[in-house]
Amino acid sequence: MTLGSIISVCNRAIQAPDVHANNFRAHCLDAHNIHPLNQFARRKGVVTIMVIWAIAIASIIVAATQILAFREATIGRECLSRVQARWAARAGVETMIAIMEWHNANPDPDDALALTRDLEGNAFGEVETGTWDIRHFIDGQEWAGPMDENSKLNINVVTRMQLLELPNISQDIVDSINDWRDADEEPQQMGAEADYYRNRSLGYEPRNGNFHSIAELELVAGAWPQYVRGEDWNLNGRLDPNEDDGKRTTPDDNANGKLDAGWSQYLTASTRSITKSVSGQERLDLRKANSEEIISRTGVDSTQAAAILTYAKVGNARMANILSVPLSQLSGSRNPSATGAASANRTGRSSAGRTPTPTTTAATVKNLDNKQLGLVLNECTLENTRTAQVNIGKVNLNTASRTLLRDILQLDTRYADSILSRRISKQSGLLSLADIVDLPGATQEQLQILGQVADVASSVYMISSRGRANTSGAEAEIVVLVDRSESPVRILEYREP
Ligand SMILES: [Ca+2]
Ligand SMILES: [Ca+2]
Ligand SMILES: [Ca+2]
Ligand SMILES: [Ca+2]
Structure with missing residues (x-):
């Protein structure tokens, strides 16, 4: 054996265990079907999926947070706009009340229209963040300023003949209105007392006393809201969008750009008698x-x-x-x-x-x-404090409509027109009923009618103030009924429709 052969045999002998070991490892790996490269790739894949999920979940959270924050910001802006609009409307109301207070403290018996002019002149105004506007309709015409409730006849003194002049009214409704406000329980010929309402399980009975509001009239048998309110569905004296769009929304109106407020344009339940004279003293x-x-x-x-x-x-x-x-x-x-x-x-x-x-x-x-x-x-x-008619306001001839004078009070047409002509021709308005005694058509009969229901001053106003925010244009409305016959001016009714 040569030296080379001996070395070769030794080398094989030395390498033999590794070969066996490698063979054994390969055998084991095969037995478990595990391959090192695959294992690494698999771990890498799992991590990648987890990262993607984490990113997806994080994205969803971020997006949801953004949407929430955006919605909250929008809601916040809307709330702020509503608050700005509401306070602008309130500023309008306060301005009107302040003007009434000033005129109570500084009455001018030589100018019956001074208050009306000042209210009109301040019907539109602004604060830092918004504006207000106050207006109303009378006789199909829009006016600036609050509605003078004394331009209407008080339903608690309106006569049967005057009631019969209202549009869409009938004898049975007139009788039922009288039954509602008279003290007894005896139904008039076609009227309705407590039995009528009880038998229909309506849950209420006639007041047997004075009406407290014009809306109360709708409780009377046959006095349907469409008659009482006409087109003025929210009873604010203003022409709202739904009241001028025909049948598209309630109420069913004629979309002519004018407010026909049914019986509520002629009647009120709010006016009070004025204990102070136009000079500011107790009568x-x-x-x-x-x-x-x-x-x-x-x-x-x-x-x-x-x-x-x-x-x-x-x-x-x-x-x-x-x-x-x-x-x-x-x-x-x-x-x-x-x-x-x-x-x-x-x-x-x-x-x-x-x-x-x-x-x-x-x-x-x-x-x-x-x-x-x-x-x-x-x-x-000469007011008799013992009668049921105590503390009921009169019609102010300086603001009453032509229709009220001619059609409801049934004044002679020529006389009614001459009253209107005189009040227009006098810059200070009618200073007393003595201003209408020398007009054409002023018979004792006509003067009797007016002497009982009319005067030249007003106690109660309905302020319909619409506020508008400068930034967003959002709107809010406040309707307030105020009595300025005494100081301080008293709020009789407050609503935010
Ligand atoms: Ca009765
Ligand atoms: Ca209205
Ligand atoms: Ca409508
Ligand atoms: Ca209309």
């Missing part, structure tokens, strides 16, 4: 006053004051009679109302036999001149 109660007080407040002479005092002692004495009957004739009457004025009161029509025959002493009494008559009407009162 003088003629039933309790003495001669000196009457002379100093109205400028009448002592004979006239005595005649007024004599008349005021008559049980049914009314300012309407002082307006419509000359003092020389009035003072000779024991009770002018009993002779004919009382029947005029019931029907608004009768004039026969109203004027009593003057007595010998009454002939010496001078009739009131226009200025004296105006002061007696404006500064004094």
Whole structure:
């Protein structure tokens, strides 16, 4: 054996265990089907999937957070806009009330329209973040400023004949309205008292007293909301988009750009009698006053004051009679109302036999001149606090509509038109009812009608203030009913439709 052969055998002998080991390892790996490269790739794949999932989940979380944050930001902006619009509307309301307060503190008996003009002049205004606008409809025409509720007739004194002049009304509804407000439980001919409502399980009965709101009228049998509200579905005195789009949305309107507010444009339940005179003093109660007080407040002479005092002692004495009957004739009457004025009161029509025959002493009494008559009407009162009609406001002839005067109060057309012409021609408006006694058509009968239901001042206003945010244009509305007959001005009703 050569040296080379010996070395070769030794090398094989040395390498033999590794070969066996490698063979064994290969055998084991084969036995478990494990390959080192595959194992590494598999681990890498798992990690990759986990990373992708993590990224996906993180993306979803980020996206959801962004959407949430965006929505919250949007909601926040909308809330802010609504708050800005609401406070702009509120600023409008406060402005109107402040103007009323100022006029209460600074009354001007020589300008009956001063308050109306100031309210109109400030009907549109702005604050830092928004604007307000206040408007209303009367007789199909839109006006700036709050609605004068005294431009309407108070439903608690409206007569049967006047009710029958309302559109869409019928005898049975008129009777039911009377049953609702009269104290008894006796149904009128076609009316409805408690039994009617009980039998229909309506859950309410007639008030048997004065209406508290115009919406209460809708509880009366047959007085459907479409009659009471007409197109003014939310009773805010304004023409809203749904009230001028025909049948597309409730109510069913005629889409003519004008508001037809049904009975609510002629009737109100809110007006109060005004205890203060236009000069800002408490009205003088003629039933309790003495001669000196009457002379100093109205400028009448002592004979006239005595005649007024004599008349005021008559049980049914009314300012309407002082307006419509000359003092020389009035003072000779024991009770002018009993002779004919009382029947005029019931029907608004009768004039026969109203004027009593003057007595010998009454002939010496001078009739009131226009200025004296105006002061007696404006500064004094004969309101009977024991009647159900106490504290009910009168129609302000400075703001009443032509339709109300002609169609509902049924004044002579010529007389109604002459009243409207005079109030337009006088920049200061009608200062007292004495301003309408010398007009064409001013008969005693017509003056009786007006003397009972009309005056030249207003107590209650409905402020419909719409606020608008500057940034987004968002809108909010506040409707407030206020009574300015006393200071501070009182809020009778507040709503945010
Ligand atoms: Ca009744
Ligand atoms: Ca409306
Ligand atoms: Ca409509
Ligand atoms: Ca209309």
